[in-house]
Structures are given as structure tokens and as C-alpha cells.
Amino acid sequence: MHEDAEQDRTAISLESVVKRYGDHTVINDVSLSVREGEVIAIIGPSGAGKSTLLRCINLLEVPDSGRVTVEGNHVDAGIQISHKDLVRLRRNVGMVFQSFNLFPHMTVLRNISLPQERVLGRSRQEADARSMKLLERVGLADKAQQYPSRCSGGQQQRIAIARALALDPHVMLFDEPTSALDPEVGLEVLAVMRELAAEGMTMVVVTHEMQFAKDVSDRVVVMAEGAILEEGDPADVFTAPTMDRTRQFLRAVLER
Amino acid sequence: MTFFNDWVEYFPDLLGGLGVSLQLTLVTLLMGLPAGLVLALGAGSKNRIVRVVSIGVIEVGRGTPALVVLQLFYFGLPSAGMTLTSFVAASLALAFTTAAYTSEIIRGGLQAVPNGEVEAAHALGMGRGDILRFVVIPQGVRIAIPPLMGFAIMVFQATSLAYTIAMPELMSQAYSIGSITFRYLSILTLAGLMYALITIPASSLSNFVEHRLARHR
Numbered sequence: 001m002h003e004d005a006e007q008d009r010t011a012i013s014l015e016s017v018v019k020r021y022g023d024h025t026v027i028n029d030v031s032l033s034v035r036e037g038e039v040i041a042i043i044g045p046s047g048a049g050k051s052t053l054l055r056c057i058n059l060l061e062v063p064d065s066g067r068v069t070v071e072g073n074h075v076d077a078g079i080q081i082s083h084k085d086l087v088r089l090r091r092n093v094g095m096v097f098q099s100f101n102l103f104p105h106m107t108v109l110r111n112i113s114l115p116q117e118r119v120l121g122r123s124r125q126e127a128d129a130r131s132m133k134l135l136e137r138v139g140l141a142d143k144a145q146q147y148p149s150r151c152s153g154g155q156q157q158r159i160a161i162a163r164a165l166a167l168d169p170h171v172m173l174f175d176e177p178t179s180a181l182d183p184e185v186g187l188e189v190l191a192v193m194r195e196l197a198a199e200g201m202t203m204v205v206v207t208h209e210m211q212f213a214k215d216v217s218d219r220v221v222v223m224a225e226g227a228i229l230e231e232g233d234p235a236d237v238f239t240a241p242t243m244d245r246t247r248q249f250l251r252a253v254l255e256r
Numbered sequence: 257m258t259f260f261n262d263w264v265e266y267f268p269d270l271l272g273g274l275g276v277s278l279q280l281t282l283v284t285l286l287m288g289l290p291a292g293l294v295l296a297l298g299a300g301s302k303n304r305i306v307r308v309v310s311i312g313v314i315e316v317g318r319g320t321p322a323l324v325v326l327q328l329f330y331f332g333l334p335s336a337g338m339t340l341t342s343f344v345a346a347s348l349a350l351a352f353t354t355a356a357y358t359s360e361i362i363r364g365g366l367q368a369v370p371n372g373e374v375e376a377a378h379a380l381g382m383g384r385g386d387i388l389r390f391v392v393i394p395q396g397v398r399i400a401i402p403p404l405m406g407f408a409i410m411v412f413q414a415t416s417l418a419y420t421i422a423m424p425e426l427m428s429q430a431y432s433i434g435s436i437t438f439r440y441l442s443i444l445t446l447a448g449l450m451y452a453l454i455t456i457p458a459s460s461l462s463n464f465v466e467h468r469l470a471r472h473r
Contacts, residue, residue, distance in 0.1 A: 058379055083383070090381040101376035105395050114390060115380040160376075167380060 009036040010069075011171050011202040017056055017066035017077070019049075026052045027063070028226040034171075039203045041213035041234070044223035045249055050206040053223065054173050057204065058093040059086055071170050091119070094164030098176040100156040102148040102163070108135070109144040112163045119167060127166070134162035138192050154185035158192055165196075172196065174205040210253055214238055222246045262442040266433050270443075273429030274450050280425060281412040283347040288354025288411070289404070293397070295359035296366060297388070310359075317356020323417050325349040330421040346418040354411055358404060365400030366392055398469055405462035409455050416451075426450060 012034040019027035026049045034040055042050045055061040056068060063077040071092040075081055102111050112131035116122045122130070135141045138158040140151075148156050157177055164172060174193065178186035190212050197203055197216050207213055213220055214234045221231040222241070229243045238254075241247045298310030317325075330345040340348070369392050377387045419428030430447035434440040 060375055060379060087381055087383070090379065093379070095376070095379040097372060097376060099372050101370070101372040103373055103377075103391055103395075105398065115377075115382060118383075118386045118390070119381045164380070 010034070011036045011038070011071060012057055012204065013067075013069040014053070014056065015067040015069075017053070017063045017068065019052055019056060019061055019063050026226050027056065029066075030226070030228055032221065032228065032231075034202060034204060036170075037200045037202055038219065039197045039201075039217045040205065040219050040221055041217035042204065042206045042221045042223060043208070043210070043213055043249075043253075044229070045252075047225075048223040049226040050223050051175050054175050054204060054206050057171075057173055058090050058095055060095075091167070092170045093173060094167060094169035094171070095173040096157065096160050096164055096175065096177050098179050100148075100153070100160045100180075102156055102160055104148050107145050107147060108140070108151065108159050111148065111159060112166050115163065116166050130166055131162070134165055135159070138162050139188075152185060153181045154188045157181065157189045161189070161192055161196075171202045171204070174203065174207070176206055176208065178207070178209055208253065210238075210250075222249070224249070258439075259442045259445075262437075262439050263446050266443060266446070269429050269433060270426060270447060270450060273424060273426035273447075274454075276423065277412065277415045277425040277427075278454070280343065280346055280350070280415045280418060280423070281408070283343075284350040284354055284411055284415070285408055287347065287351035289358055291351065291355035292358030292362055293393075295355055296362040299359065299363055300366065314356045314359050317352055318360070320353075322350060322353045322414055323420065325352055326417055326421060342418065342421045342423040345421060346415070346423050350411060350414060350418075353414075354407070358400075358407055361403045361407060362397065362400045364403075365398070366396035368399045369395045401469060402462055402466040405458070405465060409458050409462070412454060412458075413451060 010033055012032070014030060014032045017027055017030050018025065028049075030049075030053060032040075032053075042053065044050055052061055056063050057070065059068065059075060059081065062081065065077045067077065068075045068089070070089050073085070073089045073092070075085055075089055102108075103114075106114065109128060109131055112134065113124065113127035116127035116130060117124060132141060132144065135144055138161060140155055140158055140162075143151055143155060143159070148159065151159065161172075161177075177193070178189050181189065186209070190209065193203070193205070193212070194216055205212070205217070217234055219231055220234045220237045222229045222237065222243070224245050229246050230237065230241065237246070238250065241250060295310050295314055298306050299314060301307045301310070326346060326349040329340060329349040330342060333340060333345070373391055373395075374387055377391050382390075415425055416427035418425050419431055422428065426447055430443050434443045437443070
């Protein structure tokens with residue numbers, strides 16, 4: 001009973017989100033709801049609006065209309081969003097980018113500790129202790145005093161994951177986290193993500209890694225041309241897609 | 257051999273002038289560079305008034321020859337009831353020009369910081385001020401340091417303009433010795449060499465710094 005209630009809690013809800021760049025509509029009236037602990041994989045051809053939709057969740061892109069709710073914090077599009085609302089919403093959301101985006105002028109340890117100190121007000125000591133724990137967890141404790149440029153792409157991405165996790169987010173967004181990596185190196189990042197999913201983190205992952213989408217996600221969302229084509233259990237979507245466009249896309253990515 | 261005799265005789269006077277030139281350079285940079293950073297941030301501000309005022313100051317500062325600003329401060333301001341010593345007038349005028357020019361150099365540096373890092377900082381929940389302070393300014397200024405050092409060398413050379421407002425710097429010392437002794441050729445050659453004695457090592461220092469700063473990229 002209690003478990004059911006827990007499962008049904010909504011972590012993220014997008015309601016009729018629209019995003020335009022000039023005349024071009026990138027996201028066309030998309031609604032999506034993600035339950036607490038759910039892992040969602042967003043797949044689809046490039047230019048479908050996958051990344052833009054993800055970036056609307058933490059308001060790196062501000063929608064032109066619609067409503068974004070994360071962990072009970074609403075933001076309505078169309079009205080001026082206050083800095084306070086923005087910070088409150090982002091506090092629950094961690095994000096990992098395709099290009100890692102570590103701060104190159106800081107050591108690995110500073111990269112992870114600085115946001116904790118500035119955003120959560122942790123002391124240097126507390127922050128460093130938490131950073132080291134996370135670095136150990138992603139297998140990179142020995143890199144703490146290095147600069148990011150001395151780390152491989154896969155290591156940098158694991159550091160970026162640690163940096164986001166250090167702020168204790170309830171939701172993690174991944175924007176093609178392995179697309180900039182060699183396939184082999186990508187595996188070490190996917191391993192960390194699998195672990196995170198197994199621990200019950202709510203995750204939204206924009207990805208071209210179909211195997212990961214199949215194995216790890218609870219639900220696959222297929223997007224094309226700014227809209228959701230279909231969504232459902234990965235087993236169903238991958239084996240029996242209902243839409244022609246989905247079938248065409250899956251054929252292209254799976255049968256290469 | 258008169259060349260060398262002149263050099264030996266007048267070197268101490270010129271050395272005193274060189275000291276004044278270096279002091280003026282230092283004071284100009286200490287005022288001009290922070291002002292340049294402020295103007296660079298102002299020109300990129302979200303606030304329209306701040307932005308327009310900053311860009312206006314930059315354009316005027318870059319559009320007006322340093323010599324005109326210098327003369328205006330020294331000869332013009334007394335008519336408006338403000339009399340400055342030649343050192344104060346020279347350092348303020350050159351600092352104004354320095355701020356205008358370096359703001360563009362610094363702005364270029366700030367803009368060279370990858371936007372992805374700024375986005376990542378936003379996604380982490382860091383505030384605008386923190387992002388400037390910890391992510392953008394440290395990297396942007398670092399990128400701007402080599403061209404700023406080049407500009408500092410030009411400021412040192414531009415201090416010679418202060419001879420027009422009777423400041424006893426290197427150029428004016430050379431000029432007054434020349435006008436008394438008519439040994440312009442030897443004295444101005446020595447003055448030129450003394451400027452080069454500072455600027456050439458400074459240039460190689462700036463190259464060295466550029467290499468050092470490229471390390472973590």
C-alpha cells in the first residue's frame with residue numbers, strides 16, 4: 001500500500017509544452033509525466049526535439065507555453081520566471097551533457113566541491129568528503145587532484161555525473177551522455193548509469209544507445225518532428241512499434 | 257666617439273625619466289585594467305541602461321586619440337575648475353584610454369569561455385554572480401592575459417605622450433636635453449634604446465606566459 005503510493009508519485013510533469021525558435025516549432029504541444037524512480041529513454045531521429053525537451057525540464061530552455069513541474073515546483077511558461085523559482089526547481093534536477101562541460105581551470109575535486117559550497121552552502125570540508133565518496137563510487141578517486149584535461153572522455157563524463165549527484169538531486173537528466181565517446185569508453189559511463197537506475201534514481205535519458213534503452217529503461221519515448229510518436233514498455237516499442245515512422249527509425253538504428 | 261660620451265653623460269638623467277615612465281605605466285594599468293573589466297561586464301550586462309552607458313564610454317574612449325584626452329585633462333579641466341598635476345592628469349587620461357581598449361580584449365576573453373560550461377553551471381543551480389566569479393572571469397581573464405600584456409607594452413610606449421604636458425618622463429628628458437645641447441641624434445637614439453630595453457624582454461615574457469597559461473586547456 002505504502003509502496004504503491006510511493007510508486008505513483010509524479011517526479012516530472014510536462015503539460016502542453018511548446019517551444020519555438022522564430023517560426024520553427026521545435027516542441028509542439030508535448031505532455032509527458034515521469035513517476036518517481038522511473039527511467040525514461042527518449043529516442044528518435046536527430047532534429048526531433050529530444051534534447052530541447054530535456055532542456056525544458058530544468059528550464060535551460062524556457063518553453064513558450066505550457067507548464068513544467070518537477071518535484072512539486074511548477075513553472076508556467078509565458079510569464080517572467082523569477083530567479084528564486086528557477087533555483088528551487090533546478091535544485092532537484094541534475095544534468096549530464098554530451099560534451100561533459102567540466103570546468104577546465106579547476107581540479108576534478110574542485111569541480112565537484114564548488115557547486116556544493118555555492119549552491120548548498122556546505123563547508124569546504126563537507127563538500128570535499130562528499131566529492132571523494134562519489135569519486136570512489138565512479139572509480140576515479142585517484143584523479144581528484146588532476147585537471148579534467150588529463151582525464152579521458154569516459155572519465156570526464158563520470159566526473160560530470162559525480163558533480164551532478166553531489167547536489168543530491170531527485171531527478172537526473174542525461175543528454176546523449178555517450179555520444180561523444182568511443183563505444184568502449186561509453187560502456188564505463190553506461191555502467192554508472194545502470195547502477196544509478198538500479199538504486200532507484202528518477203532518470204530521463206536522451207540516447208542513441210538502443211541496448212541501454214532496451215535493458216535499463218522502464219519506458220521508451222519515441223520522438224519525431226517535435227512530438228511524441230509513441231511511448232511504452234521497451235519490449236513492446238522495440239518489437240512491435242505501432243507507428244510507421246517509429247518502425248523506419250528503429251530499422252535504421254537497429255539493422256546497421 | 258661623441259655618441260658614447262653623450263650617452264655616458266646623460267644616461268643618469270634619462271634613467272630618472274625611465275623610472276617616471278615606468279611609474280606612470282604601472283599606475284595607468286592599476287586603474288585602467290580593473291576599469292576595463294568593469295566596462296567589459298557592463299557591455300555584456302542584461303540591464304539595458306548599464307549596457308548602453310558602458311558601450312558609450314568604450315566607443316568614446318577608443319574613438320578619441322590618447323593625446324587629445326591627455327591634453328584635455330591637463331589643459332582643459334582647469335577651465336572647468338579642476339586642476340590636476342601632470343602625473344595625475346597623465347595617469348587618468350591614459351587609464352581612460354586603457355580601460356576602453358582593454359574592455360574589448362577582456363570581453364573577447366569572456367566570450368571565449370565555452371557556453372556549455374555556463375549552461376552546466378546554470379543546471380547545477382549556481383547564480384549569475386557565482387558563474388561570473390568562478391567560471392567565466394577566471395577563464396576569460398586568463399585567455400585575455402597575453403593580449404593584455406601586449407597592450408601594457410603599448411601603454412608603456414604611450415607614456416611618451418606625457419612629454420606634451422611637461423611630465424619629466426623618459427621622452428621629455430631626452431627632448432629637453434636635446435633642445436639644450438642639440439645632440440638630438442645621440443640622445444633620442446639612447447632614449448629609443450632604453451624603451452626597447454624594457455619592451456623587448458616584456459614581449460618575450462608575454463610569450464612565455466602565453467605558453468604557461470595554455471597548459472590546462
